Amino acid sequence: MDKVTIGGLxxxxxxxLVGMMLESGHVGSLLQFTAxxxxxxxxxxxxxxxxxxxDLKMGLSLLRLGFSDEKTDDPERVMKDMIEAAQLxxxxxxxxxxxxxxxxxxxxMQNVFRFVIDGVEPQVLREIFEAQLxxxxxxxxxxxxxxTDAGGFAPTIGIIGAVLxxxxxxxxxxxxxxxxxxxxxxxxxxxxxVGSANLLFLPLGxxxxxxxxxxxxxxxxxxxxxLGIMTGLNPFxxxxxxxxxxxxxxxxxxxxxx
Numbered sequence: 001m002d003k004v005t006i007g008g009l010x011x012x013x014x015x016x017l018v019g020m021m022l023e024s025g026h027v028g029s030l031l032q033f034t035a036x037x038x039x040x041x042x043x044x045x046x047x048x049x050x051x052x053x054x055d056l057k058m059g060l061s062l063l064r065l066g067f068s069d070e071k072t073d074d075p076e077r078v079m080k081d082m083i084e085a086a087q088l089x090x091x092x093x094x095x096x097x098x099x100x101x102x103x104x105x106x107x108x109m110q111n112v113f114r115f116v117i118d119g120v121e122p123q124v125l126r127e128i129f130e131a132q133l134x135x136x137x138x139x140x141x142x143x144x145x146x147x148t149d150a151g152g153f154a155p156t157i158g159i160i161g162a163v164l165x166x167x168x169x170x171x172x173x174x175x176x177x178x179x180x181x182x183x184x185x186x187x188x189x190x191x192x193x194v195g196s197a198n199l200l201f202l203p204l205g206x207x208x209x210x211x212x213x214x215x216x217x218x219x220x221x222x223x224x225x226x227l228g229i230m231t232g233l234n235p236f237x238x239x240x241x242x243x244x245x246x247x248x249x250x251x252x253x254x255x256x257x258x
Contacts, residue, residue, distance in 0.1 A: 001067060001068060001069060002066065002067050002069045002207075005066055006067070009199065012199045013195075013199060016195070029188070030188055030191060032185055032189075032192075035165075035185070035189040038164065038189055039157050039158050039161055039193045039196065040192075042153070042160065043150050043153045043193075043196070044150075046149075046150075047146050047149055047150050050153075051149070056143075057143075058139060058140060058142065058143025059144060059146035062143050062144055062208050065208045066207050066211075073106060073215070075221065075246050078105075078106050078109065078218060078221065079221070079239070079243070079245075079246070081103075081104050082109075082221075082222065082226075082238065082239075083235055084100075085097055085100065085104075085225075086225070086229050086233075086235035088100060090234070090235060094117060094119075094229070097116065101117070106218075106222065108222055112125075112129060112223060113226060115128070116226050116229065116230055122230045122231055126223070126227060133216055133219055133223075136216070137213075137216045141209060141212060144208040144212060145205070147201050147204050147205030148201065148205035148206070149205075150196075150197070150201040150205075151196075151197040151200075151201030151202035152202075154192075154193045154197040155193045157189075157193050158189045158191070158193015159189075159190060159193065161190070161192070161193065162186050162190045163186075164186075165186025165187070165188075166183065166186045168186070169183055221242055221245035224241060224245075225242055228241060
């Protein structure tokens, strides 16, 4: 679970609700089923119109990225596996990697090294996997876009909901005792639209996009490491290249091999 996402939602929503109560407001006044139906239904409809079925499926499958922490793809651990592979090849041959293939913890790394073991030319290997990475990134970013699109539509749908509410209020001007509460209810739709966009849809879409790019960076790191091993680079040089892909990009003790 991504504690940063959960903490941000709690802090953002909680701060608004607490501030409202400090101003003698009532949280119950924000609970309006009709307003929620207009905003969420209208936003979902707008997203469906603006996207394709494939992008929609991708976006829904990526939703978990906003709330999960992918520790299985830790760059430090992947780099360690890459350096160990480079050291093994330097001491023996590329074919020696075959017995270590199942020990690699990253599935993408296993796939790349199957091509390495099969003796595919480095240039061919690069062309194959770089094309795959470009397409993968484009498809996933298109899926993530449905959430930022929802963040763009929601405030406008909220305004539509408020206008509809005001139309209803104006059509009942004879009952002045209900004007205040009617107007308040009408503006709840605006709160739902603006709030959902800026507290959920836009932040979630941005986080998913960032995590997608981190995924691609990790796979690019694996590809560069594999190409370095194929071309006979010293493990010391390979490690130095791979460190540029680490989040903090710090230089540690390098595994210089004679």
